[in-house]
Amino acid sequence: MSDLTKLTLKAALDGLKAKTFSSAELTSAFIGAIETANPALNAYVETTFDKARAQAAASDAKLARGEGGTLEGAPLGIKDLYCTAGVRTTACSGILENFVPTYESTVTQNLWDQGAVMLGKLNMDEFAMGSSNETSKWGNVVNPWKSRGSNAELTPGGSSGGSASAVAADLCLAATASDTGGSIRQPAAFTGTVGIKPTYGRCSRYGMVAFASSLDQAGPITKNVEDAALMLQAMCSHDVKDSTSLDLPIPDFSSFLGKSVKGLRIGIPDEYRLDGIPAEIDALWEQGIAWLKDAGAEIVRISLPHTKYALPCYYIIAPAEASSNLARYDGMRYGHRAEGVTSLTDVYEMSRSEGFGKEVKRRIMIGTYVLSAGFYDAYYVKALKVRRRIAEDFTRAFERCDVILTPATPSAAFELGDQAKAADPVAMYLNDVFTVTTNLAGLPGLSVPAGLDSQGLPLGLQVIGKALDEGTVLNIASVLEKAAGFGAKPAKWW
Amino acid sequence: MAIDVATVKKVASLSRLREDEARLQSLAGELNGILGWIEQLNEVDVTGVEPMTTAIEMPQPMREDVVTDGDKVREIVANAPKTVDGFFIVPKVVE
Numbered sequence: 392m393s394d395l396t397k398l399t400l401k402a403a404l405d406g407l408k409a410k411t412f413s414s415a416e417l418t419s420a421f422i423g424a425i426e427t428a429n430p431a432l433n434a435y436v437e438t439t440f441d442k443a444r445a446q447a448a449a450s451d452a453k454l455a456r457g458e459g460g461t462l463e464g465a466p467l468g469i470k471d472l473y474c475t476a477g478v479r480t481t482a483c484s485g486i487l488e489n490f491v492p493t494y495e496s497t498v499t500q501n502l503w504d505q506g507a508v509m510l511g512k513l514n515m516d517e518f519a520m521g522s523s524n525e526t527s528k529w530g531n532v533v534n535p536w537k538s539r540g541s542n543a544e545l546t547p548g549g550s551s552g553g554s555a556s557a558v559a560a561d562l563c564l565a566a567t568a569s570d571t572g573g574s575i576r577q578p579a580a581f582t583g584t585v586g587i588k589p590t591y592g593r594c595s596r597y598g599m600v601a602f603a604s605s606l607d608q609a610g611p612i613t614k615n616v617e618d619a620a621l622m623l624q625a626m627c628s629h630d631v632k633d634s635t636s637l638d639l640p641i642p643d644f645s646s647f648l649g650k651s652v653k654g655l656r657i658g659i660p661d662e663y664r665l666d667g668i669p670a671e672i673d674a675l676w677e678q679g680i681a682w683l684k685d686a687g688a689e690i691v692r693i694s695l696p697h698t699k700y701a702l703p704c705y706y707i708i709a710p711a712e713a714s715s716n717l718a719r720y721d722g723m724r725y726g727h728r729a730e731g732v733t734s735l736t737d738v739y740e741m742s743r744s745e746g747f748g749k750e751v752k753r754r755i756m757i758g759t760y761v762l763s764a765g766f767y768d769a770y771y772v773k774a775l776k777v778r779r780r781i782a783e784d785f786t787r788a789f790e791r792c793d794v795i796l797t798p799a800t801p802s803a804a805f806e807l808g809d810q811a812k813a814a815d816p817v818a819m820y821l822n823d824v825f826t827v828t829t830n831l832a833g834l835p836g837l838s839v840p841a842g843l844d845s846q847g848l849p850l851g852l853q854v855i856g857k858a859l860d861e862g863t864v865l866n867i868a869s870v871l872e873k874a875a876g877f878g879a880k881p882a883k884w885w
Numbered sequence: 886m887a888i889d890v891a892t893v894k895k896v897a898s899l900s901r902l903r904e905d906e907a908r909l910q911s912l913a914g915e916l917n918g919i920l921g922w923i924e925q926l927n928e929v930d931v932t933g934v935e936p937m938t939t940a941i942e943m944p945q946p947m948r949e950d951v952v953t954d955g956d957k958v959r960e961i962v963a964n965a966p967k968t969v970d971g972f973f974i975v976p977k978v979v980e
Binding site: 490605634704718738741755777780 | 896897899917918927928935936937940943946961964965966967975976978
């Protein structure tokens with residue numbers, strides 16, 4: 392039965408509907424796979440197997456009656472950023488070590504409403520702040536992929552590293568993730584999986600632990616593009632509990648797949664050709680361009696002149712919003728409270744210092760600094776203006792093209808414990824150089840695996856679309872997926 | 886605009902974080918590194934540019950001013966470190 396875990400979400404849903412196997416069988420196959428793999432990969436920080444079995448039984452009853460939602464009986468993993476009623480939700484931070492939400496996030500509720508089964512909560516960088524999963528309170532996730540001839544453990548990327556690792560290692564059919572600067576797309580690229588961040592506002596942020604509210608957006612990590620369309624469909628909704636949630640019709644994303652791309656204009660931004668990027672990444676990009684040309688698309692050179700300012704701009708805006716959002720962790724109403732101190736200020740300061748990890752504290756301090764009197768205009772307001780410049784670049788570019796094709800990451804997965812990146816925060820931040828622009832502009836972006844490097848590690852291409860045009864992004868990605876014929880899976884060592 | 890240890894200490898205090906002296910020293914270096922890298926934004930001409938505060942322009946949604954939720958005392962205090970009779974217990978604020 393363990394073969395069931397290798398199915399795509401679509402194939403599993405078809406099998407469930409055809410009663411080839413039951414959700415109970417499928418769920419128990421995943422439970423077995425997680426029990427075997429998790430001690431090595433550390434993808435799940437909390438498992439909910441009893442709940443999963445109960446949900447699977449309920450799904451089987453519905454399926455037997457010929458009823459059920461679009462994800463009926465499908466076992467999924469949930470990033471620990473999503474509040475799940477009655478199931479501990481920590482955002483992988485010590486400050487939320489014992490937090491058990493009494494309410495459900497809208498995105499996860501949407502999934503349960505469609506009949507999905509919850510296997511557990513997936514590891515991530517603390518408060519989604521990180522690109523290697525090493526800031527998690529619960530220890531880093533390990534990438535199921537290894538370099539050829541090496542036994543070194545690699546990062547699955549971050550912050551949605553648990554989601555990416557679990558999907559790549561067949562520990563769930565698909566997973567929820569979230570993306571503030573690249574946290575869906577970079578881990579997807581590092582693990583040979585598909586990740587899409589939709590247009591800002593497509594998914595409700597209600598019940599998602601907040602990092603940087605004007606940038607945070609939910610999205611799925613899946614085994615292929617078809618699955619990404621299915622998952623995204625279920626996750627998106629208008630929600631009165633999130634005032635930034637878009638009150639617009641949500642198209643049938645799957646219906647875009649397989650459409651002809653003849654005549655579609657693919658923008659290739661000059662500014663994404665960076666110095667010091669491995670030749671293999673450039674070669675893959677050229678290959679992607681050739682594939683789309685073969686499919687009948689038209690290639691257009693475009694310019695996004697403010698690209699190089701996106702990361703520094705992000706590292707003002709995101710920490711500023713984070714410092715404000717994380718002010719709620721005061722040790723009073725929920726979360727960790729320090730023992731052995733009595734004055735109010737001592738309790739505040741000690742609770743936060745004990746509860747937050749190093750990277751989170753660093754970002755809170757940067758955010759506090761750029762928002763403080765005397766620096767607010769020089770840093771924060773300046774960054775907001777540069778942000779508009781970056782968004783305007785895209786508006787102008789999209790007058791000449793329909794989607795944009797870029798590499799997803801500046802490298803393949805790197806080793807855990809990378810000393811250069813640990814010593815220099817900016818070196819770690821550069822992981823998001825290709826992905827962060829779409830968060831600032833609010834645009835949809837998707838990473839699709841398109842090849843392996845000389846070490847045998849997956850590399851991804853990124854497709855960026857116009858606001859609300861996830862459908863075309865998914866279709867272009869499926870053309871690339873087909874052309875690449877990417878079927879590689881990590882060799883099982885766990 | 887180099888940040889010294891005294892500034893880091895002040896920022897930590899504004900952030901309600903407490904760091905020991907050794908960590909304050911290394912934070913000064915790290916923050917200077919990050920802020921130095923951020924300085925490149927000064928190259929961008931932003932004359933006449935409106936600050937962008939939202940990713941997607943849309944009107945603020947309005948709703949009727951009515952009660953939509955409530956009577957959830959137990960849920961609200963469920964995760965509190967200390968409670969008595971549905972109240973949060975906090976350190977003494979006023980002497």
